[in-house]
Amino acid sequence: MNLSQSPELQQFRSEIRSYFQNDYPKDILEKVASGASLTTADVRKAEMALGAKGWLASAWPKEHGGPGWSIEEQYIFDEELERAGVPTVTPMGVVYVGPVVYTFGSDEQKAAWLPGIADGSVGWAQGYSEPDAGSDLASLQFSAVRDGDEYVLNGTKIWTSAANHADWIFLLTRTSKEEKKQLGITFVCAELDQPGVTVKPIISIDGKYHLSQVEFVDVRVPVFNRIGEEGKGWTYSQYLLGNERTSYARIGGKRTQLANIRAIASQISAGGNQRLIDDSAFAARLSAADMRVDALEITVLRVLCSVKDGGSPGKEASILKIMATETAQEITGLFCVAAAEHGMRKFDDSVSPEWTGDAAFAAPGVATYFGTRAQSIYGGTNEIQRNIIAKHVLDL
The missing domain is CATH 2.40.110.10 (Butyryl-CoA Dehydrogenase, subunit A, domain 2)
Known part of the structure; x- marks a missing residue:
């Protein structure tokens, strides 16, 4: 697989990154970084900011109100959005029901519902x-x-x-x-x-x-x-679920989390004057998480390549759902390890002072850990996904 990017895609990435750094609402980014919940007004503001650029419905074709981006451009946009710490776009409109409406709905339904979904004004x-x-x-x-x-x-x-x-x-x-x-x-x-x-x-x-x-x-x-x-709702729901299960990947966000964990572990003692980042067991677990994200990214790209000509991802999307949710749980578990080490060492007189500061990451990190416990349950449990893979992908 050729993962190199053309100069045009590199320029596209720079444009997206510049917007998130300079023009996206700073108060929303700060609230997300603190781990605080967004109000309905916050959600509307965040999504209408993207809608005003024509970027909220990033996977939609132009004829239905989307930017008409290629698969590669959509992937870069999602990666940069996650990297910047932008709140995840509420998928129920743009990822789930929107494509169902423009694929199976009437012209009147498209006119009634798609504009409000695409501009972020209707949740x-x-x-x-x-x-x-x-x-x-x-x-x-x-x-x-x-x-x-x-x-x-x-x-x-x-x-x-x-x-x-x-x-x-x-x-x-x-x-x-x-x-x-x-x-x-x-x-x-x-x-x-x-x-x-x-x-x-x-x-x-x-x-x-x-x-x-x-x-x-x-x-x-x-x-x-x-x-x-x-009587045909089950057919439409399966089309929707294919899109849902590919939306879990969030590669950029996972890489940002791992970078944060490395920075945190470099400032926390694992006993004496050894840093947590130098602890062999922790380092091995962190490296394994890195490799899981790499494997997830390659698998996402393979699935996306298979739908370049339009349509919904097939049953292979169940593979992504399992990989993405279990990787998210492993990464957030590392935050808890770091928080636990900090808690044990904070009042240890043998530890250098720079390792005993306040662990500002702990509360939002642990909350995120608890939140990811549900990922392997919602959207169809991972056990159900394994049954789908066995039956429809492997023909067992």
Whole structure:
């Protein structure tokens, strides 16, 4: 594989990097670096800054409001965004439902929904999992009953990401019961700010609010809000999940985290006057994490090359989901090792003073560690991904 970049791509990278260094909202970068949660106003400001450049929907073709970038340009943009510490773009709009709308939606739906997604002014949430239908998504029971020109929605969605910042939600609903449970599922969109919708916060183990339980009681939406054909929602959801599982990689962010860990470990004692970075066990674990990121990057590039002609990544995207989430968990585990070493040595009189400063990285680092525990569960558990690989990739 040729990983060298042309002068044109190098110039493109410089342009993107310059924007994030000089023009992107500094207050957002500072808040992210501190580990603080973003408010809805912060999320809108962050994403509308990218939308104003035409960069928020970075993978969209020009005819649907995107920049029309090549796969290589999209990859560079994502890498520089992560490297700069920009908050991860909420994927529910630009990565998930947007491509479903412009691939399967009507012209009227495209006109109604795509502009607000692309400019960052309208937030979306994903209504997939239910209290009794998590990884077995096809078992969902959330109902959409046709009543003239409307659907009446009833049921509960749980672990709903970004509902606290969203204006709309896209839902997998059951419109009929079939012998095969993947049939009879319909893809429906709904506004969250209407009677009968209740959004209940779920505070995760990292102390943050980014998940919700969303309840619908006799909520009416027009049939216009159905994307594609009734009963074909499972097909559309699989297209969406291919995009979702490639979005976990975040190579630039992982490399930045590893660089931060190296800097931290160079200032922390591992006993006596030996630095943590010189401890053989820690150094080996850090090197292994480096290699995992390298392997993840190569695998991402291979999958992206396979979709250059358009379409969604195939079942191979499950490989990325496993690799990306387990690598994220390993990297954040290294932050905890560094925090633990600092805590043990801070009051040790034998340690040089420069190794006993405040560990400003510890609180956000440990919160991030807790947050990544969920990565191997959401988006389809890693166990489910291994089943997909065995069945659909390896034909076992």
